[in-house]
Amino acid sequence: MSAHFTVHATPAAREAGAVTETVASLPATFGPMPAGHSGQADVRVVAGSSGWAAEAAGAMQAGARGIVVANPVPEDTSELAAAADAAGAVVVLDLRWAANPALVGEGSGADARGAVRSGLGSASLLDSVATAAPGTDPRQLLSDHFAALLAVAGRLDGVAILRLDTSGYTASGRLANGAPFTAQGVLTAARPAGVDIRLYTADGGVAVRVPDPDAAWPAEVRVTGPHGDLLLPTLYESAHRFAWRRLKEHLSAGTRPDDLAGFARLTDLYATLTAT
Amino acid sequence: MSHHIAPTDRPLGVGILGAGPVTQAIHLPALARLRDVLEVRHIMDVDAAVASSVAARVGATSSSSMDELLGDPAVDIVAICSPHQFHADQVIAACRAGKKAVLCEKPFAMNAEEATRISAVSTETGVPIVVGAMHTFDPGWLAAEQNWGDLPETAHTIRSSIVLPPNARFEDFATEILTRPAAGRPDYSDSEVLKAALHGGIMGLAIHDLPLVRRFTPDFEHVDVLQARHVRPFGYAVSLRTPSRVIELRAVMNGTWKPEWTFEAIADDSALRIDFTPSYVQAGSAVATFTRNDGSETTSFGPFGHNGYEGEWRELAGLANGTRQAPPAQTLIDDLTFALAIAEATVESAALDHAAAADTAGVSA
Numbered sequence: 001m002s003a004h005f006t007v008h009a010t011p012a013a014r015e016a017g018a019v020t021e022t023v024a025s026l027p028a029t030f031g032p033m034p035a036g037h038s039g040q041a042d043v044r045v046v047a048g049s050s051g052w053a054a055e056a057a058g059a060m061q062a063g064a065r066g067i068v069v070a071n072p073v074p075e076d077t078s079e080l081a082a083a084a085d086a087a088g089a090v091v092v093l094d095l096r097w098a099a100n101p102a103l104v105g106e107g108s109g110a111d112a113r114g115a116v117r118s119g120l121g122s123a124s125l126l127d128s129v130a131t132a133a134p135g136t137d138p139r140q141l142l143s144d145h146f147a148a149l150l151a152v153a154g155r156l157d158g159v160a161i162l163r164l165d166t167s168g169y170t171a172s173g174r175l176a177n178g179a180p181f182t183a184q185g186v187l188t189a190a191r192p193a194g195v196d197i198r199l200y201t202a203d204g205g206v207a208v209r210v211p212d213p214d215a216a217w218p219a220e221v222r223v224t225g226p227h228g229d230l231l232l233p234t235l236y237e238s239a240h241r242f243a244w245r246r247l248k249e250h251l252s253a254g255t256r257p258d259d260l261a262g263f264a265r266l267t268d269l270y271a272t273l274t275a276t
Numbered sequence: 277m278s279h280h281i282a283p284t285d286r287p288l289g290v291g292i293l294g295a296g297p298v299t300q301a302i303h304l305p306a307l308a309r310l311r312d313v314l315e316v317r318h319i320m321d322v323d324a325a326v327a328s329s330v331a332a333r334v335g336a337t338s339s340s341s342m343d344e345l346l347g348d349p350a351v352d353i354v355a356i357c358s359p360h361q362f363h364a365d366q367v368i369a370a371c372r373a374g375k376k377a378v379l380c381e382k383p384f385a386m387n388a389e390e391a392t393r394i395s396a397v398s399t400e401t402g403v404p405i406v407v408g409a410m411h412t413f414d415p416g417w418l419a420a421e422q423n424w425g426d427l428p429e430t431a432h433t434i435r436s437s438i439v440l441p442p443n444a445r446f447e448d449f450a451t452e453i454l455t456r457p458a459a460g461r462p463d464y465s466d467s468e469v470l471k472a473a474l475h476g477g478i479m480g481l482a483i484h485d486l487p488l489v490r491r492f493t494p495d496f497e498h499v500d501v502l503q504a505r506h507v508r509p510f511g512y513a514v515s516l517r518t519p520s521r522v523i524e525l526r527a528v529m530n531g532t533w534k535p536e537w538t539f540e541a542i543a544d545d546s547a548l549r550i551d552f553t554p555s556y557v558q559a560g561s562a563v564a565t566f567t568r569n570d571g572s573e574t575t576s577f578g579p580f581g582h583n584g585y586e587g588e589w590r591e592l593a594g595l596a597n598g599t600r601q602a603p604p605a606q607t608l609i610d611d612l613t614f615a616l617a618i619a620e621a622t623v624e625s626a627a628l629d630h631a632a633a634a635d636t637a638g639v640s641a
């Protein structure tokens with residue numbers, strides 16, 4: 001049986017989104033354009049460097065029904081969202097950490113967002129550290145980091161950057177109940193890249209560790225309470241594959257994801273941060 | 277990592293000033309593990325009933341006067357475990373009494389003036405002083421020190437994070453506590469109470485690991501506070517910077533059962549993480565882990581069979597019987613000056629935030 005949806009990616013997008021191997025892991029659903037075929041592919045992959053929203057809107061106008069954006073940088077997506085609404089197209093964001101299935105999973109399954117949100121009422125501190133290789137643009141790291149934090153915490157108030165330099169950054173703010181949160185970026189090649197999120201509550205907390213999406217190593221979510229330490233089921237699926245699988249679900253069911261709405265919150269936050 | 281302690285004919289005599297939870301749950305259990313070397317001979321507390329009942333547990337003499345304990349010839353080593361404000365004067369008195377070594381629970385002074393006085397007396401009398409910063413005596417830390425190469429020069433980021441249940445949980449694992457001070461319910465809307473809590477957080481809790489932080493901070497004399505936030509019910513989130521280092525301090529004391537006490541020093545291509553065992557219990561040493569190459573190369577040291585509390589006492593025994601060199605008093609002064617500078621700057625920064633918080637709504641995301 002041939003794939004239902006054909007996929008086209010520029011070399012830059014293919015690289016940024018690990019498209020070849022990810023599409024190969026969903027072979028009944030997605031496949032390359034047949035050789036010699038010249039029409040528009042069903043799905044277009046767009047690299048998330050600056051200008052991606054316009055590129056995605058253009059692809060939609062040219063007839064793509066599905067768009068995957070690999071590692072988008074914060075930018076205004078309101079026109080893209082309107083275009084997607086008009087065309088009934090599906091836009092899925094393949095975010096480095098925030099797209100990991102352990103953070104916001106499918107349906108009613110247990111995930112980090114559920115665990116964190118149920119702890120926010122009695123939160124005393126949310127402490128998070130993102131790690132990436134030296135040479136990484138700290139602003140890009142900050143955006144990957146806040147995308148993950150917003151995915152689980154939903155809302156962060158009074159956010160300010162206290163420092164940002166070649167070794168990383170420190171940012172801080174408040175949770176909904178007024179408790180402090182801190183987000184630190186550390187540039188080092190001594191440790192695997194990833195993000196650690198710790199919520200400390202009155203009688204325990206939640207510990208989340210999300211790895212980079214270049215392998216299917218699972219994120220770890222632990223919920224600590226009077227019952228002990230509960231490890232949520234491990235999901236051996238990378239953020240890349242989970243993004244594509246969501247695309248599949250929406251294309252098949254004719255539904256629309258809320259990726260752009262969620263991303264708009266990151267863009268707004270990022271604009272206030274980098275303006276200062 | 278067990279150090280050889282030269283056996284003496286007779287164990288060295290220990291006298292303790294202050295017989296509260298720390299003496300009962302930390303020092304007596306640690307000393308019970310070293311009874312061939314050290315023997316508790318005298319326990320003093322201003323509360324005579326506490327002194328006599330704690331002394332009875334170990335078959336020691338008791339008294340309610342410091343002079344009586346310092347005058348007791350059976351006491352070779354004095355441990356000061358009274359509340360903070362008495363530490364400096366008691367350390368000085370113990371040195372003047374000509375004892376062989378003095379252990380002072382942290383912090384060993386509450387201001388620079390006290391620290392200078394102690395240092396002068398220690399130099400004049402030659403009595404070695406050990407401050408109860410137990411992690412600096414933890415075999416896991418000592419193993420890290422043997423193996424960290426140039427990390428103290430190359431690290432750019434240092435983190436100390438302390439997550440602990442209330443002390444009572446671990447005190448009760450360690451002993452049968454006699455008396456416990458009543459817990460208050462501080463009013464944190466009062467900025468003075470908040471400032472006191474932050475000061476107490478730095479001088480009471482962060483201070484355990486500030487000597488470790490300082491080892492990785494060559495320019496420790498130039499520390500700026502980027503933020504100082506109070507964490508409820510007790511704790512802090514403090515971000516510091518020196519010209520060459522980023523220092524992040526976190527602490528949360530909540531109702532959790534799960535302690536997590538870590539120290540990290542991170543450079544571009546190597547990192548150290550130390551996981552310490554909780555306070556009070558004799559739960560073995562910390563584990564020190566070095567990583568390189570995206571975490572694919574890992575080297576670990578520990579756990580060893582004893583913790584830093586026992587390490588402190590081994591050190592004291594070595595100092596008292598002359599098999600070990602006294603640490604330079606300047607190290608203790610520098611550690612204290614560093615802690616005081618952070619505590620003071622933290623309180624100042626919190627006071628500014630408190631004032632600013634009143635008229636800033638903040639950005640909502």
Ligand SMILES: NC(=O)c1ccc[n+]([C@@H]2O[C@H](COP(=O)([O-])OP(=O)(O)OC[C@H]3O[C@@H](n4cnc5c(N)ncnc54)[C@H](O)[C@@H]3O)[C@@H](O)[C@H]2O)c1
Pocket residue numbers: 293294295296297298299302320321322323326357358359360362381382383408410457480555556
């Ligand atoms: N190393 C550690 O892990 C650790 C942990 C907690 C506390 N501490 C330190 O240990 C010290 C004692 O802590 P604690 O929790 O037992 O304190 P505490 O205040 O509960 O008990 C101190 C005892 O000292 C007695 N005392 C009061 N004034 C005295 C005086 N002038 N001389 C002699 N005794 C006096 C009190 O009656 C009480 O029994 C403090 O300085 C604290 O910072 C160390």
